[in-house]
Amino acid sequence: MRATLMYRAGDVRVENVRDPTIEQPTDALVRITRACICGSDLWPYKLLEPLEQARPMGHEAIGIVEAVGSDVRTLKRGDFVIMPFAFSDGTCEFCHEGLHTACSHGGFFGTGQVGGAQAEAVRVPFADGTLYVVPGTADEALMPALLSLSDVMGTGHHAAVVARVARGKKAAVIGDGAVGLCGVIAAKRFGAEQIFLLGRHPDRIALAKVFGATDIVSERGDEAIERVRELTGGLGAHSVLECVGYAESMRTALSITRPGGAVGRVGVPQDEAIPAARETFFKNITIAGGPAPTRAYIEELLPDVMEGRILPGRVFDRVIDLDAVPDGYRAMNDRESIKVMVKP
Ligand SMILES: [Zn+2]
DSSP states (O other), rough: EEEEEEETTTTEEEEEEEOOOOOOOTOEEEEEEEEOOOGHHHHHHHOOOOOOSSSSSSOOEEEEEEOOOOTTTTTOOOOOOEEEEEEEESSSSHHHHHOOOGOTOOTTTTSSSSSOOSSSSEETTHHHHHHHOSOOOOOOHHHHHHHTTTTTTHHHHHHHHHHTTTTTTTEEEEEHHHHHHHHHHHHHTOOSSSSEEEEOOOOHHHHHHHHOOOEEOOHHHHHHHHHHHHHHTTTTTEEEEOOOHHHHHHHHHHHEEEEEEEEEEEEESSSSOOOOOHHHHHHHOEEESSSSOHHHHHHHHHHHHHSOOOOGHHHHHEEEEEEGGGHEEEHHHSOOOOOOOEEE
């Protein structure tokens, strides 16, 4: 089959690789109908050191079950499924608590442990626990939104959950990438009264407004902090969704959170330390977040997607085929595209 491999920063290739097969009785094979390129794929695209064995890329997909192992109970050939970016057994203590990304037997797609989703097919470990079967028939127009439940919409939702967004509260979202935009959707869905988006790209700002952002803050650093303080009567936001991962964005997040508030971080941290430790301490700020257990959130978000109450599929502004994936990376890295969808 054809699959996407990354050899080093900036070097993405689509090549013929060995077809995936059922290796464990709990595996399923999924033929991918839609995948995408993630903001987190851009970190290795910028930084990856040359590898001896290229890394399979992609961790977000929807598709059709092609085959199942002998121990798979809840899936059958032909089922239409959402594949969360992490695989999980669905049976351990953490899965039962809804934290599937901490599964005792889990892991992540596109890490070498299993293949990537920017491919024609993928082997899915613990298929019963990992895959979510979409009931009935879904309209073609809903595919982008269903794909977003694999990662970005679930991740934006997670940021809002751990930042404790609630009705009547003020929320701020740092980052205007696809996850930040989905964070705006999530904040609106939880009834936030004011939603500030910290971002600078006109196309993304326009979409954020459609999704429910009430105020746009395009300043950076101290000026951005000052602006949010002005907009909140000097108090700061109750909930801040940090959707970037740089030390600077984390510092901004902590500085605009009001005393007693919470920061939900879903941008993969690019630094070891969390800044502003003393300020954070004296403001009694909660810092929460991590990789979103999107598997746990599909149940809750799916009805809103199916009935069109939320439109996270709009973050996809470009559709390409598999051979165009290298150019898709370039387009996202150059901020030409918010999020690229791949139709193998
Ligand atoms: Zn588990």
